Each structure stands twice: as structure tokens, then as C-alpha cells.
Amino acid sequence: TLNTSHVYTAPGTYAATFKATDANGNVAQKKTSINVGGSGQLSASATASPTSGIAPLAVQFTGVASGGTSPYTYEWSFGDGGTGTGATASHTYTSGGTFTATLTARDAAGGTASATATVNAHVAIAVSSMSKAGNPFRFIVNGSNFVSGIQVYIGSDTSPWATVSYKNSSKIVIKGGSALKAKVPKGVPTAFRFVNPDGGESTYTFTW
Numbered sequence: 754t755l756n757t758s759h760v761y762t763a764p765g766t767y768a769a770t771f772k773a774t775d776a777n778g779n780v781a782q783k784k785t786s787i788n789v790g791g792s793g794q795l796s797a798s799a800t801a802s803p804t805s806g807i808a809p810l811a812v813q814f815t816g817v818a819s820g821g822t823s824p825y826t827y828e829w830s831f832g833d834g835g836t837g838t839g840a841t842a843s844h845t846y847t848s849g850g851t852f853t854a855t856l857t858a859r860d861a862a863g864g865t866a867s868a869t870a871t872v873n874a875h876v877a878i879a880v881s882s883m884s885k886a887g888n889p890f891r892f893i894v895n896g897s898n899f900v901s902g903i904q905v906y907i908g909s910d911t912s913p914w915a916t917v918s919y920k921n922s923s924k925i926v927i928k929g930g931s932a933l934k935a936k937v938p939k940g941v942p943t944a945f946r947f948v949n950p951d952g953g954e955s956t957y958t959f960t961w
Contacts, residue, residue, distance in 0.1 A: 794866075795821030797858035801870040805952065808874040810846045814854060816868070821860035828857045832872070849876030849898075849951050875953035876900065883945070885961040889930040892937075892961075895944075898953065899925050906946040907936055913948075937961070 759769075772782040779936045794894040797818045803810070819824040819841070832852035845851060852858035853871045856869075859865050880896040899922050914936075916928040927933065937943045939961060948954040 773959075793820035794861050795819075795864040797856055797866040797868040799854065799856040799868040799870040801854060801872050804871065805873040806850050806875065807877045808846055808952065810872070810874040812844055812846065812854075812872055814842045814856070814870060816840050816842075816856040816858060818858035818860070818866065819865045821866070822862040824861055825847075826859045828859070830855045833897065844871060846874040848876050849953065851951070868922070873952060875951050876949060877932065878947050878949060878953050878955035880920040880945075880947060880955055883957065883959040889928065890934045891929065892927040892933070892959070894925045894927065894947075894957075896947075896955075897923050898949070899923065899947075900949040900951060902950040904948045908943055914916075931941060 759904065763782045767783055768786055770782055770784045772780065774780050797816060800815050801948055802815075804812050814829060814837070816827045816829070818827070820839045826948050827838060827840050827842075829842045829844075831837065831846075833846060833848070833850075835844050837844060844854070852874065854870045856868045856870075856871060858867070876898045878896060880894060881920045884893050885891075886893055899919060901919045903917065903925060905917050905925075905927055906912075908913050909943055914927060914929065914933075918926040920926060920930060929936065942958050944956055944958050946954060946956045
């Protein structure tokens, strides 16, 4: 017959063939592809573990797709130029920063859905030395991986010291004059906790 109908009960891609034969036995046929979607619109979710830590930071990513038409494929962009594939993927962040990993899920019908996961890789601070300087009284701190905005906690303080001067990634100065001198008495070992804005930190005990 010229018109016919058929109900596809399962999602997938189907090749339908129309075949016509005339009275002389001549045959002509035409094929068409039919995509049958699955349950609901394609959606995706992405998770990372761990979501923060000291670089180099190894992270395991997991992606989940649902709806649309299975099977699914997964592509990852890790936010630092790295890429990966598969429902699970691993990646190591070698430098500090906040990175947004993007998952793109594709279904068998060509649909796409995306999801993201955020990872915060901290830069470890290394303090190599501290020294006292006068007029006004201050401490000079040498090391590596200092970041502008670094905070310094002295002793058991829960609030950072107010006057810290960032010079470069290897030098900061803790200022305060007589107030700092009273806070850190001579001959008394005192713990200094250094905390970068990205979360990297280090503790150094100093006596002058």
C-alpha cells in the first residue's frame, strides 16, 4: 500500500526501507534513517574527587548521562588545556588555580548535554628564612610561591596580622613596629602561619 505506519517501541536509530515492484517485476527502493529518542531530554552531571588540594593534584572525574537515546559518549575539557574521554577520567593539575572541568555528553541520536565540576589546586608555600629588621620593627620573610593578598597569622591568632606587604613571589614583609615587637617577644619561639588566597599555606616557627 502507498501509506503505512509502524510504532517503534525502543529508542535507537533504525533504517526503514521502502520497496516498490511494478507489474513487470521491476523493483525500486528507498532507504531512510529514523532516530527514536529515549525517555526525556538528554541531561548530564559531573563530579570531581577531590575538589581541592595541593598541586600537583590528581583528580578523578565521573560523568553520568540520562534521558535521550543511549548509548552515550563522554568528552572532558579539564580547564587547563587537558582533555579526556569516557564516563570516568583522571587528570592531574600541575599548577595552582581554580579550574572548571566541562563534560559534554552525546547520545546515539546526536543530542548533547553538558555539566561542569570545579577544582581548586593550591600552590604550596615554602618559607626558607625569616629575619628581623629595625626602624621600624619588622620581619622579612623569604621563600617561594607567595601570592599577592597572602595573609599571616601569628601565634594562636584567628585573625590575620593587619600589615603584611607582598613584594614578590619569594618575599613578603610583616610590618607593625612596636605592636609587632610586643606581639613577638625576643627569645620566644613563635609560629607564623602563611595562607595564600588560593588556600595554599605553610607554618614556620621563628625566634629573634
